[in-house]
Every structure is written in C-alpha cells, then in structure tokens.
Amino acid sequence: MRKAYTNASRIIKVLTLAVILRVSGANAQSTTPVYMDDTKPIKERVEDALKRMTLKEKIAVIHAQSKFSSPGVARLGIPENWTTDGPHGIRSEVLWDEWSQAGWTNDSCTAYPALTCLAATWNKDMALLYGKSIGEEARYRNKNILLGPGVNIYRSPLNGRNFEYMGEDPYLSSKMVVPYVKGVQQNGVAACVKHFALNNSEGNRHTVNVNVDDRTLYEIYLPAFKAAVQEGNAWAIMGSYNLYKGQHCCHNEFLLNDILRKEWGFEGVVVSDWGGVHDTRQAIFNGLDMEFGSWTNGLTEGNSNAYDSYYLARPYLKLINSGEVGTKELDEKVRRVLRLAFLTTMNKNRPLGSFATEEHALAARKIAQEGIVLLKNKGNVLPINLSKTKRVAVIGENAIKMMTVGGGSSSLKARYEVSPLEGIRKRFGNQAEVVYARGYVGDTSGNYNGVNTGQNLAEKRPAAELLAEAIKVAKSADVVIFIGGLNKSDRQDAEGYDRESLSLPYNQDKLIAELAKVNKNLVVVNISGNAVAMPWVNQVPAIVQGWFLGSEAGNALAAVLAGDANPSGKLTFTFPVKLTDNGAHALGQFPGNKDEVTYKEGIFVGYRWADAHKIKPLFAFGHGLSYTTFQYGKVTADKNTMSASDKVTFSVNVKNTGSREGEEVVQLYITDVKSSLPRPVKELKGFEKVSLKPGEQKTVSFTVDKTALSFFDAAKHEWVAEPGDFQALIGASSADIKTKAAFKLQ
Template sequence: MKKIIVTGIFSVVFTGSALAQSFPVYLDETKLIEERIEDVLDRMSLEEKVAMTHAQSKFSSPGVARLGIPEVWMTDGPHGIRPEVLWDEWNQAGWTNDSCVAFPALTCLAATWNPEVSLLYGKSIGEEARYRNKTVLLGPGINIYRTPLNGRNFEYMGEDPYLAGKMVVPYVQGVQQNGVAACVKHYALNNQEVNRNTTNAIVDDRALYEIYLPAFKAAVQEGKAWAIMGSYNLYKGQHACHNQYLLNDILKGEWEFDGVVVSDWGGVHNTEEAIHNGLDLEFGSWTNGLSNGASNAYDNYYLAQPYLKLIKEGKVGTKELDDKVRRILRLIYRTTMNRNRPYGALCSEAHFAAARHIAEEGIVLLQNRNNTLPIDLNKVKKIAVIGENALKMMTVGGGSSSLKVKYELSPLDGIRNRVGDKAEVVYARGYVGDPSGEYNGVKSGQNLEDNRSPEELMAEAVQVAKEADYVIFIGGLNKSTYQDCEDADRKELGLPYGQDAVISALAHVNRNLVVVNISGNAVAMPWVKEVPSIVQAWFLGTEAGNAIASILMGDVNPSGKLPFTFPVSLADVGAHKLGEYPGTPRNDGSNIVDEKYNESIFVGYRWTDKEKITPLFPFGHGLSYTSYKYGKAVIDKNIMGDDEVLTVTVPITNIGMRAGSEIVQMYISDLKSSLPRPVKELKGFSKVSLEPGETKKVTFTINKEALSFFDDVRHEWIAEPGIFKAIIAASATDIRSSVIFEYK
C-alpha cells in the first residue's frame, strides 16, 4: 500500500491506487501543521528554543537553520511597508527598491464605514508586505479613541467598538490572504501617548469588556489574526506586554487565541513576568546593539540568556517555553513555510488605485452651507489655495508609521492637475508650521523654510483670497511631535500655528471659502459659523492630492462619515471633564502614573448622549452632494426570544440629482436596565449606493448579543428581559426612525 510519509518538517507524497483512500487524512492542513510543530519541538535544543523567543536584529528573530526553520521578519505598518533599516540601528539601510504605496491612515479607513473597502486595504497592503518577504505586518491598530489629544489616534479606527470590530476583521483577512500575519495592536488600553511606558490604566471591567476589548476580540475570533502586539502601558500594575489578566486569562484563555503575542519595541521589563504572563516574542528591548560591549546584545534580552539561565538552574520549567515556540512555529507554517503563499506585488497600479479609492470613500464633508461645494469649473476663473498642508508631505513623520513612498501627490498638485487650463490656480502659504521633512532618516526632499512674519503671510493670503472666485484653505495638523505623532500627545484641541486667525480673515474677504482639515484627530473650530464648507480629509497617503481634488470638484460624491465625535471643547470629553487625564503620579518613589478612566463606558457619543452635550460634529456624521430620504422602519415581530433574531427594515431613497452612497446606522437603546447603560449604542450599519430616484431597503439583524451588557459581578454578558428600541439614524444625533420591541 502506498502512503504519505511525514518526516521532520517535510512531507513526501507517494502516489498510487490507494492514495484516494488515505489522502484525506493527511490533507487535514491544521492537523498536519500541528504534527510538524510537535516533531520540530522534539528535535530542537533548549538553546534553539530560547533563541526563537527574542529578536536577533531590529526587525527579525531567528529560526533554526539546522532544521530548515526560517527567520521571522517584521515590518511596521499599518499604512504602508516601512523602509529597510540597518541590522541593529534605526538608520536607513539605503536600499533603492524599498519604496512603497502609502495607503490612507486608519481613521480614513474607518470613516468609509465599508468592510469591503477594508478587505481591499488589507489585501493590498498585504501584497506589498509579501513582495518584500515580510512574515508579519505590525498592524492594524484598533485602540479606542478616548481623547482627541492622543497623538496616535490617526493610526486607529475611532471611538466605537462595534465599528472598529466590523472594520478590523476584513483588514486582517485581507492581509493574511497573502501568507503575511496581521499583528493587531496595541493590546490593550493604549489610549494616550504621554507617559505611555509608565501609565497604569485603571479601568472597570464593564468598560474593559464593552469598550476597549471588543474590536480585539473580533480580530481574534472572527478575523483569526495570527499575531497580537502588546502595548506599552500597564494594567492592574503589570505591563501589558506581560500581563496575566490581558494575555493569559482573556486573550489565550477566554478567546482561545492560538497565535503569537509580540511585544511592542521596548515593552518588556521583567524576565519572570515575560516567561509566565503570556508574552511569546520579545522585540526592541533597550539595547545599543553590539556597541554596548556584549558579544551579542540580543543575548541580554529578558527572554534570552536570563531565561536560559533560570531554566538551567531549575528555577523555571520549560512548559511555557514550549508553548511560546509552538506558537512561533505555527506562525511560520502559516506564513513563510506556506507552500501556497502568493508572490505579492509592490507599487502596482492596482495598489495606487486602491489607495485613491479608499481615500475618496473616507473623506468626510462636514459642512456645506449654500452648496459651496462641489466647485463648478465652468463658473470659476481663479482658485486660491492657501495653507502649508496644501504642499507638505504627510507620509514622513508620525512615528513608526513614517514611510518612504514611491510618490505622494500633494493637495495643491492634485487640484492643479484636475483644474488644468479651465481656471487659474494660485497659492499662498498663509502660515508656517513645521518646515522639516525628515523622520528616522526618511527624507521628504522638501524645503519648506519661509522666514516671513505671520503678518506678512496673512497679508499675502488675504490679498490672494480677495482676487479669487474660490478659496480653498488646506490646513489642520501634521505628523510632527505634539500633533498626530507617536510618543507624545497634542497639547490642545485647537489648530496650531495661528491657523484660526488666518481662516477667519479669509472668511471675511471671500464667501466661497472651503476649509480642508488634514488630521487624524478632531480639532476645535471657533470659525465654524463663518465658513460655508468644511471637509475632513485625514492623512490620505500617496494619492492624497487626487482624492481631495476629486471630492472638491465633484468627480466623486463624498460618502465618508466620522468614526469619532468632534467636541466643541475638551470640557465636552469625559476623560477631560472628570479630571484624570493624563494621570496622577504615585507618591511611592516609582515612576508609575495612575490614569483612572472615570467616565467608564461613556466614551464618545455615549458621553455626549448621557450629558446632553451638542457636539461640534457628531459620531457618524457626513454629508453628500445629494439627499436621502429615510422611510419608516419596520420590524418583523415585536417580541424576541432568547435564541431568536429580529430584522428591522427601512427604505432609503436618493431624492437628489446625482448618484451617491449613504451610511445607514442602527443603534439599540435599552429602555430599562439594572445597570447604567448608554442612551444608545451602535449595533449595525450599511453603506448603500443609490442612483437618483432609486430606493433600496436596508435590513438589520438584531440578536441577543446586540442587547447585552457586561455584568462585572457575574463576569458574563447579560441580556435582560425588557423593552428595547431600534433606532435608525444618519448620525448619532440625526435620528430618522425607530421601532419598539420586547426581549423575553
């Protein structure tokens, strides 16, 4: 009888008449991989196992060459593939073939409210990572938007756990289609950058389970993510990269995660905790490489020689080590050693097109009084573009997401290309923010130095605006320290560099003013009543200029909606109103800062609903160049049993003159509960495309999960019998219809 022989890490297939009978047993891929893992474990020395649990360079960890096990290579994302750096330095390696496509920041992706677009994003960036032969893409980021000052919010997917969960799953699946692991980050409670390495987040279990964990749970259980990155902060007094409760009890216990837990770079602080508390792979612990005097600095990592020494002294066993190595081997078999792994592609036309499509779907039209937009080029002779962000490259800076791109088309160039010879486009600086263009050795090549005074810049901008038919001010934040940037939070909600004064001055001399805000965060807008049109443009990457121009000129009908609330002031944000941010230093001589989340589950629109605050722009808000009529919501039945589902259907009609896409949102309100609950919570959304005059029915499904809250005493999700309301809305404050039902 012919058979399949499995030896070591290789399988040899012998064909024959009996193959059809035996083949199905051996084609169980998961079973085969697990058998191979155990076989390899048996063949590995103790030293080889320990070596696999820690880095050997800035972005790689060793395999076992003797057994044919390849190295693991990481790359920063989540918006593009980071350029190569030297083996043990952050300096650029100087390659000429490591440029990439910069995709829009994840705030923009979340603003599309379109899981299909998220799948496209993941697939495209995964192809770029695969082409560069990376094992793991360090992204996406899904920490909850708790405060608009968080410097890293631009890398995340907004304030709502349901929206973030629905958007992260297809991203993960798209990346992993390429045989590249998505490493979802930063797990968990990385909600600020100030004191990020020393902040101990004090969060009640309801907030933890209802707000801060659901998107991670979705990434693990629905997206089947192969890797998770721990965060820098502490929780329950332990650093999140080796945290018993987060990693062992919840991630690997409750959620049954079978992938690899990777430390954030420099996030490991203790060998014993790293051994026992769920960390699998240590990266970036503070070392100056070979220059620190050791023969190999990486041997001094917490999970290196110190770990090996404890084992050899009999102070710890090898059970935890085998589990770590087993997970790392599983990662390698799913990626580098997957024989069906596709080849990938880098800087392809399809990727440039995907980047533009994502950007166009995510741009949000916040305000459009008097239909100032879109700009009709048949009626315009001169357009004034004003503002530093019209020409400043935004792919360089921001922290670890800084990219070396094939190209980045600026908003000014995008507008000029689109307008062509139909109108004159003139430019004025308006203000000087950060003229630099270098981060970690990546250089934009721009020289934005301008020594004119603010008064001179203002005078020029006002004069140019007076002479134009339209004024497009392109400002906002940038990716410099204390703005949208890793390792520091913003210092204020307002716009920097005196932009408010410039905008107000422009509004007084030209009524056709459009403000394009480029940022990954909400900003204060004291001039909101002076400006007819406001566009939220995010950090849009390679195709930024084309995407912005297509929205402004009406080639694309805007369809994005906000993934987080724009507050009028910080006093309208629970984390600031209740006075704890950015935390209170301990008086015990340590450097730990305790940050208590006093607002608990009331984050974003949950807070503004509870406190009856009118936001500047609400969660889920976004306008269009057409109009939509919502019909009456209809429910299929009024009573729901424990194992049943309800469906709510609402007709949506495009009553305007052009095609567009509307994001229909469903919120659930528990009208009476034993514990405090939000006024309403997002539990469904659908992006529906409509031609002029067309009507489509949008249907939502309500199950027990949509009615549940986390009971922190019983430590379980509870759906209490009672009366509920399903609310159909165009935003968190724009309610269009509702229906009542009972859960028994």
C-alpha cells in the same frame, strides 16, 4: 563588523532531505519529516519540529536577532521571521542593528490612507481591499508579520496616535478590523493587531498604570481585539506599553493568559511592542511569545547586539539551566512561533505578492476618496463648479507638506506622494487658474529616521507678510480652498506625544477667520487624524475632513472637491466644541499623571458621553454629508417581541432624492429603555453602506440577536441581556435619528 544586511541574508536554504533525516535520526525508509510535509495538520508539524530543536534553538526563536527580525532554525530549514511597520504601508529597510536607513533603492512603498480614513469609509469591502493590498506589499518584501492594524479606542482628541486607529466606537472598529486582518493574511502574512490593551494616550505610555473597571474594559476597549481574534483569526497580537493591574501589558497575566488565551482561545503569537518587556519571569509566565526592541542589563539605547541579553534570551536560559524554571512555558511559546512559520514562511502556497503597483495606487485612492468626510456645505459651495470658476486660491501649508513621513513608527518612505496642491492643479488647471499662498508656517522639517522628504519648506518672510499675501490672494479668487489642520510633528498627530490643545496650531484660526471675511466661497479642508476646535465654524460655508490620505492624497481630495467623487465618509469619532465636552477631560483624567490614570467616564466614551450629558457636539459621531440627499422611510420590524434565542430584523427604505448618484451609511442604534445598570442612551449595533442612483430606493435590513442588547455584568463575568423594552433607532448619524421602532425581549 556589522552583520551584512542584504536580500541574501533573508534566504535560508532548506537542507537536503538526507541531512534532515540524519539530524532527525530517521531510518532509510522514512519519507519527508512530518514538519516539512505540508499535507500534514499544522499541529502535527509543530510537534515534530519542536522535538527536533535544541534548548538554545528554542530560546533563540522567541527573541529578536536584529531591529525587525528573529531567528528561524537554519539547521532544520525553518526561516527567520521578519516584521514590518504598518499599519499604513511597508516601512523602509533599516540597518541590521540600527534605526538608520539601509540605503535600499527599491523599498519605496505605496502609502495607504491612515486607519482613521479607512474606518471613515464605513465600508467593510474597503477594509478587505486595504488589507489585501498592504498584505501583498508585505509579502513581496518577504515580511511575514505586519505590525498592524491598530484598534485602540479614541478616548480623547488629544491622543497623538489616534490617527492610526479606527475611532471611538467598539462595534465599528470590530466590523472594520476583521476584513483588514483577513485581507492581509490571505497573502501568507500575519496581521499583528495592536496595541493590546488600554493604550489610549502617548504621554507616560511606558509608566502609566490604567485603572478601568471590568465592564468598561469588556464593553469598550476589548471588542475589536476579540473580533480580530475570533472572527478575523488573527495570527498575532502586539502588547501595549502601559500597565494594567500593575503589570506591563506585554506580559500581563490577566490580559494575555486569562482573556486572550483562555476566554478567547487565541492560538497565535503575542509579540512585544519594541521595548515593551521589563521582567524575565513575567515574560515567561504571563503569555508573551516574541520579544523585540529591548535594552537590558545596563545597555543604553544605541549599543549594538544586545539581543542575547534580552529578557527572554540568556536570562531565561540561565533560569532553566539552574532549575529555577522548567521548559513547559518555553515549549508553548515555541509551538506558537512554529505555527506562525507554517502559516507564513513555510507555506508553499503563499502567493508572491506585489509592490507599489498601479493597482495598489488605485486602491489607495479609492479608499481615500471614500473616507473623506463632508462636514458642512452651506449654500452648496461644493462641489466647485468649474464652468463658473475662473480663479481658485489654495492657501495653507498642508497643501504642500508631505504627510507620509513622520508621526512615529507609521512613517513611510513612499514611492510618491501627490500633495493637495498638485492634485488640485492637475484636476482644475485646464479650466481655472490655480494660485497658491502659504498663509502660515508650521513644521519645516521633513526627516524621520533618515527618510527625508526632500522638500525645502524654509520660510524667511514674517507671519504678517504671509497673512497679508493670503488675504490678497483670497480676495481675487472665485473660490478659496484653505488646507490646514495638524501634521505629524511632535505634539500633534504623532507617536510618543499627546497634543497640548484642541486648537489648531500655528495661529491658523486667525487666518481662517480673516479669509472668511474677504471671500464668501471658502472651503476649509482639515488634514488631521483628530478632532480640532473650530471657533470659525459659523463663518465658513464648507468644511471637509481630509485625514492623512497617503500617496494619492491630492488626487483623492481634488476628485471630491471637483465632484468627480461624491463624498460618502462618516466620522468615526465625535468632534467636541470644547475639550471639556469630552468625558475624560471633563473628569480631569487625561492623560493622568506619570504613574496612574483612571477611566472615570467608564463606558461613556465619545457619543455615549455627549448623549448622557445632553451635550451638542460640533459634529456628531457618524456625521457626514453628500452632494445628493437621502430620504428615510419608516422602520419596520418582522416581530415586536423576541426571545433570548431569537432574532429580529429591522428594515427601512432609503431613497436618493437628489440629482446624482451617492452612497449613504445607514446606522442602527439600540436603546435599552429600562436597565438595572446605567447604560448609554444608544449604542451602534449595525451599519450598512448603500449606493443609490437619483430617484432610486433600496431596503436596508439589520438582523440582531440578544448580543446587540447585552451589557457586561462584571459580578457574573458574563454578558447579560435583560428582558424588557428596547428601541431600534435608525439614522444618518448618532445625532440624526430618522426613525425608530419599539420591541421587547422576553
């Protein structure tokens, strides 16, 4: 009989003090045991609890007992640990030992925008709001580990999981992940930052060994994780599926022991990705603390109650009992799991949280609006002038298709989802007629792990008829809004698969080109978490990057199209014209073969590659337009020479020269004029989002020290800032530098 899965199963009744005292052997004059006394330091509580645990209890707490939970110690009143996917919302409940839905009626969450959208706000306050809001939902559902955020670097536009991450730049990702982590953890919920590390493609993710030099590892692929640990104080890290130096990353000596623990001082738990563990001895000695999702000893996926056969379960206990391994490593793992409990489930001051509230819906909408990027707006087609618009044509399957379901582990059972068409009709409907034509058929399914959208997207009409209808509708409209792009189907934006092409699927390019011929007021909204090719870019006057926007998708998009919200998002990755404009593809190293991939492009990822090879992108990293205009003054520096222990501050005046209030992301890049090693033409080292009323100007300042000038010297295994000439470049994107200043490092 399957173990019952109810709210009651999560509630572990703390034993009476008399029982605890009897178990602990304390005398009658003793007070509350140290581990139960939250006035004591956590380290003391951990040691006290550890010495009371049996060997079997220690083994039990380091591996799963169900799909998403691990045991506590009921005898000592220490609760179970409950994890949940993230990172965009709290996943619906599944059965204890199956992926099938548990059938709850109160687990429909707020769907927040994908992390590509959050990063595109370039606003640390939005990251804090996001973390706080999703943390409240996790806490309300009694989860104490949120499996997110994801900070793997956008190496290729074909990586199916890019939509879950924060873009191509390590500095931007670092600055955005820290407030997210802090926001989550203020709710007594651990943020589990993932996937550590080098998980930059989905193809062959369980078998591929990533070859990367140390400099590239430290400069590009580790900074966001380091920031989450050292600045965000993340309580958990999730290992990745792939291998590095021949070891799987969930039990990787170099990544987990040498870097994460010894170099960075990480005190939290390392959680395996589901099914990411492959070897008991490596799991014992190479830094893993909690094992989830394994299928071992010949058990095939679908067999029940395999948990005692996990690598860190009975096989570990057998090695200890035989004397082949000691208990030192086990005690270290249990210490970290206990620390997690005292920070979360055993924290008496842990707030209660809230779930799927109006406040969370408003937060989701605010983040979505601020992350939407206006890529092109020739002739000011946007915002749509409703006083002069009688008929609006909305065309494209993505205008109606729900995007909260699908895509892998981030799939959600949302309380509601406002489609783009619904949002546009709600906002425009009282002032203009809104007509819809599908235009193309893409993915008609709507089911992931038993969560069903309930949409019937079946279409019997042939493609030619759909195209003809769309053209007819477009001809008679004042404005055409095409809403297409990718979806969360396999080989698009989805876990487990990489994209097969940079092109739009379902023959959308032809449809867009035909629409452009019949209506000059065409707006293309690209819904995706990835860059796409745009062969029609010169034919279309207005282009919007719409992302996967969550529950409030339609309302957020409509607000931007109508001008209620002034777009202020900026791209977090480069849109290449063609695939070979990307370094990984130019060098034939994506995704590699089944067993090996080599990051031959090294540190030249994204805009760094484009700059080094003088490639003009379709849209540059950091690019994003507004419905107003901004003027940059000349940058000034408080000094033109700095020492290694010194700092320099650069300041620039930015003025709103347009007719409406808007926000601009002012970006600071640093150039090392002459270096002993190859360096990027420029690297992002600061950004600030500033809000300006018409005619208003503000001074934006950036203070940098030698860390902003440094590169990682692999031979010395340290960060080095070489004396010499540098430049500070300030601009509106990596390709739109407005002003620069020279300075020296002594």
